[in-house]
Amino acid sequence: MTLTRTATEARLPVLEVFGPTIQGEGMMIGQKTMFVRTAGCDYRCAWCDSKFTWDGSERHLVRHLTPAEVLAEVCALGQDRFQHVTVSGGNPALIGEPMAEFIRLCHERELRVGLETQGSRWQDWFTEIDDLSISPKGPSSGMETDWDVLDDLVARLTSHGVHFSLKVVVFNAADLAFARAVFARYPHAEKYLQPGNEDVAAAGDISRRLLDKLAWLFEQVIADKAFNDVRVLPQLHALVWGNKRRK
Amino acid sequence: MTLTRTATEARLPVLEVFGPTIQGEGMMIGQKTMFVRTAGCDYRCAWCDSKFTWDGSERHLVRHLTPAEVLAEVCALGQDRFQHVTVSGGNPALIGEPMAEFIRLCHERELRVGLETQGSRWQDWFTEIDDLSISPKGPSSGMETDWDVLDDLVARLTSHGVHFSLKVVVFNAADLAFARAVFARYPHAEKYLQPGNEDVAAAGDISRRLLDKLAWLFEQVIADKAFNDVRVLPQLHALVWGNKRRK
Ligand code: SF4
Ligand code: SF4
Numbered sequence: 001m002t003l004t005r006t007a008t009e010a011r012l013p014v015l016e017v018f019g020p021t022i023q024g025e026g027m028m029i030g031q032k033t034m035f036v037r038t039a040g041c042d043y044r045c046a047w048c049d050s051k052f053t054w055d056g057s058e059r060h061l062v063r064h065l066t067p068a069e070v071l072a073e074v075c076a077l078g079q080d081r082f083q084h085v086t087v088s089g090g091n092p093a094l095i096g097e098p099m100a101e102f103i104r105l106c107h108e109r110e111l112r113v114g115l116e117t118q119g120s121r122w123q124d125w126f127t128e129i130d131d132l133s134i135s136p137k138g139p140s141s142g143m144e145t146d147w148d149v150l151d152d153l154v155a156r157l158t159s160h161g162v163h164f165s166l167k168v169v170v171f172n173a174a175d176l177a178f179a180r181a182v183f184a185r186y187p188h189a190e191k192y193l194q195p196g197n198e199d200v201a202a203a204g205d206i207s208r209r210l211l212d213k214l215a216w217l218f219e220q221v222i223a224d225k226a227f228n229d230v231r232v233l234p235q236l237h238a239l240v241w242g243n244k245r246r247k
Numbered sequence: 248m249t250l251t252r253t254a255t256e257a258r259l260p261v262l263e264v265f266g267p268t269i270q271g272e273g274m275m276i277g278q279k280t281m282f283v284r285t286a287g288c289d290y291r292c293a294w295c296d297s298k299f300t301w302d303g304s305e306r307h308l309v310r311h312l313t314p315a316e317v318l319a320e321v322c323a324l325g326q327d328r329f330q331h332v333t334v335s336g337g338n339p340a341l342i343g344e345p346m347a348e349f350i351r352l353c354h355e356r357e358l359r360v361g362l363e364t365q366g367s368r369w370q371d372w373f374t375e376i377d378d379l380s381i382s383p384k385g386p387s388s389g390m391e392t393d394w395d396v397l398d399d400l401v402a403r404l405t406s407h408g409v410h411f412s413l414k415v416v417v418f419n420a421a422d423l424a425f426a427r428a429v430f431a432r433y434p435h436a437e438k439y440l441q442p443g444n445e446d447v448a449a450a451g452d453i454s455r456r457l458l459d460k461l462a463w464l465f466e467q468v469i470a471d472k473a474f475n476d477v478r479v480l481p482q483l484h485a486l487v488w489g490n491k492r493r494k
Contacts, residue, residue: 004353029276030479030480032474032476081470081471084476162359173443202485211454221279222268223328227281229331230279232279233276233277239461240458
């Protein structure tokens, strides 16, 4: 039935909407923002901190909403206390036209839109994102980067003048080598490194463990001329609130 | 004697040169950088974490160096492991032509230059700074902002297209009110809030105390629509290394 088909295609698979909160990581670190988390990912990272977006455990919580419905929910929750929206996943770049429409609606409301993806897939609406964080996954994730796709993606973002960055999460020396390769390949991109969280299920205060890992990463970066042009940032939300969800 | 006079005028009062390290705060948070700390300040903030730059306790350590000598020291220490230099104080905006020359020399070496000042005083070389952090001081500091000077400074930076930001350190509700006034007065500036460090002399690990203060500031910002466009950031160096000097 055409009506149903159209209705389904024009929807976003939304797992959670929360905020206002503080963006804890990456190029917009510290920014007050609302979050929209979409369901589904084409990767299966070993250390994924959002496995519930793709492992089936929360399939019953996924709602298929129209772009206007998502924005209405964001606005109902955020009231007048935000002007920035971050779209995260999973991989929100799996979504086509409904995401383009959501971004258009946000911009009509003069909201700024940030988005986080691993860079495995291009979407034409990337050019409309205000702050696009691309996070290729290193060896510790168990995933492999498709360099042709990433080359194409970075070239298009650059030619469109999109404000984007490359962020690599680092657990070990192999990830550092991967980061060196990524950054050498795209020397003109904004570059970020982030220490990995070794236990995304631990309860309570995990700040000292995370800060020790940050100290280690600081030392690696300080010692290595390949990282002269890099910014090293922790996950502030995990330092302040631990592994808590919707924070 | 003219020769001596000229030589003195062409020098910078330098208290310390250190790095490479990680910029712990503000608009360039996480950036690998060298630091040059100048001596002397026109303020006397109650909670100043660099009192040694102006209280006389380290007067014997101040060296009057030519711009070329400062750069030589930066390069000797940083070798090939940096491409960003941060000038801090004290208030480096007390220095005129020698600072302009130092910035020129840095740019000749293709180094990017960041600078931190409270905004009490204009310098023509502000327009040459790549990342200029202006940090007006709230009531808890005991200082008063000269709004005419700050208005003029922000207007000039804006008209020159300088990449600058306004950062307010927050200890209490009065500082939050001050931040609201600053940000409302300059709505188009990049805006940062930073929790104050209540004890800049404490030894050892102070991270939990600082993170609790950050959590408090997060909650204040989340609840207040005056701060929708603001970024809230801690001092990463203090989280990782405590109150240690030259880190
Ligand atoms: S790409 Fe992101 S959401 Fe997908 S599995 Fe990896 S970490 Fe998880
Ligand atoms: S302006 Fe900065 S250096 Fe000067 S007294 Fe205040 S905190 Fe210290």
